[in-house]
Amino acid sequence: MLIRKTEEIFFKILMRVTALLVVISLGSLLWTIVSKGLPSLNWDMVSKVPQGGFYIGKEGGILNAIVGTLYIAGGGTILGLFISIPVVLFMNVYLKKNSAAGNYIRFVADILFGIPSIVYGAFGFTVMIFFGLKTSLLAGMITVALLVLPILLRAMDEVVKMTSSELPDAVLSLGATQWETSVVILRQSAAGLIIALLISFGRAAGDAASVLFTAGYSDVMPTSLNEPTATLPLTIFFQLSSPVKEVQGRAYASALILTILILIISIATRMLRKKLSKHKV
Secondary structure, three states: HHHHHHHHHHHHHHHHHHHHHHHHHHHHHHHHHHHHHHHHOOOOHHHHHOOOHHHHOOOOOOHHHHHHHHHHHHHHHHHHHHHHHHHHHHHHHHOOOHHHHHHHEEEEHHHHHHHHHHHHHHHHHHHHHOOOOOOOOOHHHHHHHHHHHHHHHHHHHHHHHHHOOHHHHHHOOOOOEEEEEEEOOOOOOOOHHHHHHHHHHHHOOOOOOHHHHOOOOOOOOOOOOOOOOOOOHHHHHHHHHOOOHHHHHHHHHHHHHHHHHHHHHHHHHHHHHHHHHOOOO
């Protein structure tokens, strides 16, 4: 009895200590970014593109990187969505439950999920060389789409599987086709699919390795899919590598902007999940 009680106390203390470590780590991270980035954050940072001498501490901002991040993350997520939805519907509507083909697709998605983003960047760069393409917004979008595809696949698959197992049979019994059944399932899973979309967008917005070789970098606003474009993660990387202290401060300000963007997405995801759980049968 004494041993059981001792074990329970030990693991209770262990859980509290680890939870405290997580909170302290997050707090330290946010404090570092805010304390170092806030003094350098101003309206010019978010309203202007880099101007002459920007990287040695002169005028300009990172509007091009903010817009480029939204373009690449948004475009890549939408491309991944167009690929993942048919695959998810195929696994859950057209294939039998727990079929070998469906389990194999999930297994492949799990492997792809664990591959480092730099590998996706290297793969995208190899494809670009093969087709004679240059670094561009389009190449960045395609690479990011490959990066978020397994995330979308597994998240959407779990959402669709949560839909009532009797729903497909009920719809089919009314004379609906498998395609019409797929549409009904999508409508029932819409809120969960949006959550998966937001999670993937946040992952895409914060990644630097996948676009390092594919999207390139530019000091101007992207106006074409064939032009290179800047992103916030790469902006942070390049500015933090500068020996100029003021430019390093701008790197932390860029990190603060990116953190705020990710926090907004995280809060929106949490609110949507809470709203979804209220209407869950």
